[in-house]
Amino acid sequence: MSILKKYVVLMLFLLLSACSDDSVGNPSVSNTLPTTEEEQPEEIIEEPEEVVAEPELEPVQFSNFFLQDGVTAKYLGEGNEYASYLARTQWHNDYTVSIYEDNGGTTLVRTYRISDESIDLIQEQGEFYDEFNPTNEELQALPKLSTFLKLPLETGVSFDGWEIVSVDETVDTPFQTFDQVIVLEKTDDSGAIRRKYIVEEYGEIKREFIMNEEDNEFIVTSTLESVD
Numbered sequence: 127m128s129i130l131k132k133y134v135v136l137m138l139f140l141l142l143s144a145c146s147d148d149s150v151g152n153p154s155v156s157n158t159l160p161t162t163e164e165e166q167p168e169e170i171i172e173e174p175e176e177v178v179a180e181p182e183l184e185p186v187q188f189s190n191f192f193l194q195d196g197v198t199a200k201y202l203g204e205g206n207e208y209a210s211y212l213a214r215t216q217w218h219n220d221y222t223v224s225i226y227e228d229n230g231g232t233t234l235v236r237t238y239r240i241s242d243e244s245i246d247l248i249q250e251q252g253e254f255y256d257e258f259n260p261t262n263e264e265l266q267a268l269p270k271l272s273t274f275l276k277l278p279l280e281t282g283v284s285f286d287g288w289e290i291v292s293v294d295e296t297v298d299t300p301f302q303t304f305d306q307v308i309v310l311e312k313t314d315d316s317g318a319i320r321r322k323y324i325v326e327e328y329g330e331i332k333r334e335f336i337m338n339e340e341d342n343e344f345i346v347t348s349t350l351e352s353v354d
Contacts, residue, residue: 189240191245192215197353198213199212199213199214199353200212200213201349201350202349202350204345204347204349206346209229209346211227213226213227213228216258219262222239223238223240224236245275245276246270246271246274247274248269249268272286273285273286287312290308291310291311292308293309299350300352301331304323306325309324317337318335318337320336321333328350331349334347
């Protein structure tokens with residue numbers, strides 16, 4: 127090979143080497159990936175739940191469980207000749223009231239003391255034919271004998287052997303049909319069942335006595351017939 131050919135080959139080699147170095151040092155395609163912004167999750171705003179306030183229950187006014195002063199109620203009796211009776215209401219003050227019951231054979235007086243929590247029996251006398259007119263001091267001195275009705279007025283509440291078995295009974299009487307009647311029940315040692323049906327504005331509207339004797343059911347009732 128002549129010197130000229132060797133020189134040409136050498137120059138071509140150097141030229142190719144230079145092109146190769148430029149290609150490595152300056153890549154035409156960047157290795158760095160473009161950055162993208164991360165998507166933020168959409169914020170969910172929860173609406174507060176609407177709170178529905180329960181209606182407030184009116185406080186029980188136990189004075190409303192009696193008739194007005196001087197009013198007489200007549201009760202129709204069934205099952206016994208003395209089951210019918212007249213009941214006259216006498217108010218002594220805002221929290222003490224007496225009921226005179228006359229069944230044609232005798233007169234019985236019951237006196238009740240009224241509080242925010244209960245109605246309590248403080249006097250019970252049979253063969254009572256006079257008017258009971260005590261002073262407030264004498265009334266306050268009378269001890270509680272038993273409880274006629276007490277809070278809470280709820281099914282299952284019991285006191286003095288009586289149990290509230292219903293607070294929303296519907297009861298038909300000769301006088302009218304009553305709703306939301308409170309029913310008290312008591313079972314005696316003999317097995318006899320007694321029930322009282324009580325409603326606001328009228329008090330006791332019905333009594334019931336049930337006894338089983340030799341597979342026979344003996345029932346005595348007194349039911350409100352009129353109010354004068």
